[in-house]
Amino acid sequence: MSIQPSESILIVDFGSQVTQLIARRVREAGVYSEIAPFTQAEAAFHRMKPKGIILSGSPASVPADGSPRAPQVLFDSGLPILGICYGQQVMSHQLGGKVEPGDSGEFGRAFLTVTEPCVLFDGLWKEGERHQVWMSHGDKVTQFAPGFRIVAVSDGAPFAVIANDEKKYYGTQFHPEVVHTPDGGKLIANFVRHVCGCTGDWTMAEFRKTKIAEIREQVGSSRVICGLSGGVDSAVAAVLIHEAIGDQLTCVFVDHGLMRMGEAEQVVSLFRNHYNIPLVHKDVSALFLGGLAGVTDPEAKRKFIGKTFIDVFEAEAKQVGGADFLAQGTLYPDVIESVSFTGGPSVTIKSHHNVGGLPERMNMKLVEPLRELFKDEVRALGRELGLPEIFVGRHPFPGPGLAIRIPGEVTRERCDILRKADAIYLEEIRNAGLYDAIWQAFAVLLPVKTVGVMGDFRTYDSVCALRAVTSTDGMTADIYPFDAGFLSRVATRIVNEVKGINRVVYDYTSKPPGTIEWE
Ligand SMILES: Nc1ncnc2c1ncn2[C@@H]1O[C@H](COP(=O)(O)OP(=O)(O)OP(=O)(O)O)[C@@H](O)[C@H]1O
Numbered sequence: 001m002s003i004q005p006s007e008s009i010l011i012v013d014f015g016s017q018v019t020q021l022i023a024r025r026v027r028e029a030g031v032y033s034e035i036a037p038f039t040q041a042e043a044a045f046h047r048m049k050p051k052g053i054i055l056s057g058s059p060a061s062v063p064a065d066g067s068p069r070a071p072q073v074l075f076d077s078g079l080p081i082l083g084i085c086y087g088q089q090v091m092s093h094q095l096g097g098k099v100e101p102g103d104s105g106e107f108g109r110a111f112l113t114v115t116e117p118c119v120l121f122d123g124l125w126k127e128g129e130r131h132q133v134w135m136s137h138g139d140k141v142t143q144f145a146p147g148f149r150i151v152a153v154s155d156g157a158p159f160a161v162i163a164n165d166e167k168k169y170y171g172t173q174f175h176p177e178v179v180h181t182p183d184g185g186k187l188i189a190n191f192v193r194h195v196c197g198c199t200g201d202w203t204m205a206e207f208r209k210t211k212i213a214e215i216r217e218q219v220g221s222s223r224v225i226c227g228l229s230g231g232v233d234s235a236v237a238a239v240l241i242h243e244a245i246g247d248q249l250t251c252v253f254v255d256h257g258l259m260r261m262g263e264a265e266q267v268v269s270l271f272r273n274h275y276n277i278p279l280v281h282k283d284v285s286a287l288f289l290g291g292l293a294g295v296t297d298p299e300a301k302r303k304f305i306g307k308t309f310i311d312v313f314e315a316e317a318k319q320v321g322g323a324d325f326l327a328q329g330t331l332y333p334d335v336i337e338s339v340s341f342t343g344g345p346s347v348t349i350k351s352h353h354n355v356g357g358l359p360e361r362m363n364m365k366l367v368e369p370l371r372e373l374f375k376d377e378v379r380a381l382g383r384e385l386g387l388p389e390i391f392v393g394r395h396p397f398p399g400p401g402l403a404i405r406i407p408g409e410v411t412r413e414r415c416d417i418l419r420k421a422d423a424i425y426l427e428e429i430r431n432a433g434l435y436d437a438i439w440q441a442f443a444v445l446l447p448v449k450t451v452g453v454m455g456d457f458r459t460y461d462s463v464c465a466l467r468a469v470t471s472t473d474g475m476t477a478d479i480y481p482f483d484a485g486f487l488s489r490v491a492t493r494i495v496n497e498v499k500g501i502n503r504v505v506y507d508y509t510s511k512p513p514g515t516i517e518w519e
């Protein structure tokens with residue numbers, strides 16, 4: 001039996017990079033939702049018995065041969081449907097309208113004009129008003145299906161919003177789920193509440209209850225090992241799983257020698273002081289650093305680290321008398337960048353060690369209760385579970401640790417150099433009271449040597465880059481605009497105090513086009 005909340009929305013995924021944001025907006029409207037790839041939407045529909053359906057965007061093109069379609073059963077169900085971008089196009093096509101490739105697309109910010117009242121605009125938009133939305137399309141609907149009317153237009157899309165009130169079908173050419181459509185969350189809430197009639201009683205407390213029941217159902221009476229890093233995701237996962245299965249759980253902290261200064265001791269004592277959950281501290285730095293010798297390619301590093309993590313977990317599973325399950329604090333951004341969530345056509349950016357870096361053959365099954373969440377939602381769940389701020393407010397730290405902050409070969413010596421520089425940088429950030437204003441900050445040790453002069457001597461040492469970003473979910477990020485005084489104070493301290501570094505630079509690249517980590 002799976003856990004079924006009283007009301008839910010089915011999101012049909014056609015492979016858009018932002019499908020998860022639809023789920024997120026639905027959750028923000030207080031309603032449970034599940035994403036199903038279009039190939040599995042029919043089964044999900046029968047299982048979930050949703051109150052409404054949302055069709056996502058897609059990189060595919062409706063007029064192209066073989067492009068995906070929504071299962072007919074969804075249209076036969078009599079349920080309300082909201083089609084977003086490709087979703088609008090495919091719905092129009094399947095109901096008898098027409099979609100054509102446009103001469104020019106609309107990408108990024110656009111403005112629409114409201115032409116008629118519509119339930120989606122309740123309490124929000126009125127006729128004649130212009131509103132900012134975010135578009136990303138080349139194709140467009142050129143003839144809508146019978147029963148529809150146009151309720152908003154934009155320059156590039158005469159069918160910016162269409163409505164069939166009798167059937168409760170709605171379509172937007174723009175993406176209401178992204179933050180660049182400022183009223184988008186409210187539009188989705190109007191669909192979910194006013195059109196589908198959901199009451200909106202879904203909360204983090206509900207999520208907690210559902211996940212606990214799911215974990216119990218999945219795990220049964222087996223033992224579970226949980227990879228605990230000290231980061232917020234695994235701390236939340238561990239506490240949640242412990243609430244579900246109590247002493248069937250053992251946490252394992254893998255000390256791979258790639259942690260920051262003093263971090264291993266800190267994590268272990270912090271966790272042991274706060275929780276009565278068995279925690280094994282595994283010092284395997286020789287194994288990791290030995291295996292990384294001579295490896296310079298970023299993906300090769302990630303794959304080696306992902307596999308070695310699993311080797312360590314599997315060995316530990318035997319130690320606790322045989323654990324069938326491995327729990328990890330995997331989040332949605334780890335998933336979308338590593339592999340396509342639905343097996344659809346989104347692209348691999350980097351193999352996060354806990355997803356794309358996993359070996360192909362694994363003996364243990366995964367328990368990943370946070371897999372659909374974004375970082376800020378995990379923090380909210382952590383607070384719901386009563387985790388202390390010291391866990392909840394921590395900056396993220398990637399599983400592969402310093403290995404992906406040392407482009408080129410990773411050696412113990414270079415890790416030591418980087419640890420010192422990173423500690424100074426973070427100490428200065430804390431002293432300046434900036435830690436909580438920054439989403440993530442760290443130093444990177446570059447494989448580049450430059451010439452300097454210190455005390456009248458020539459130096460020839462490495463360059464250190466500093467990175468600090470603001471973000472809400474790690475999917476996009478902006479640089480933190482330190483003042484020049486702060487940066488020069490940090491640079492001076494690093495060059496003076498860390499042997500091996502004679503130059504410091506600041507990374508001014510947002511994500512995209514950069515990523516947060518350098519590898
Ligand atoms: N050193 C480690 N020992 C054991 N497990 C780890 C370690 N590093 C990462 N993991 C596992 O990999 C998962 C993903 O790592 P990730 O860094 O994304 O999450 P986190 O460390 O829990 O939180 P944060 O993102 O805030 O650092 C973790 O949730 C944890 O299960």
Ligand SMILES: O=c1[nH]c(=O)c2[nH+]cn([C@@H]3O[C@H](COP(=O)(O)O)[C@@H](O)[C@H]3O)c2[nH]1
Binds near residue numbers: 337396399515516
């Ligand atoms: O656990 C992790 N395993 C990984 O392999 C990994 N790679 C990146 N990150 C973290 O993810 C967020 C986004 O990072 P990127 O912009 O570099 O992809 C940032 O917070 C990164 O620190 C990782 N976390």
Ligand SMILES: NC(=O)CC[C@H](N)C(=O)O
Binds near residue numbers: 016058062084138140
């Ligand atoms: N974002 C989308 O869903 C785009 C749909 C389709 N690929 C187009 O270009 O119009």
Ligand SMILES: [Mg+2]
Binds near residue numbers: 229231396397398399
């Ligand atoms: Mg981490």
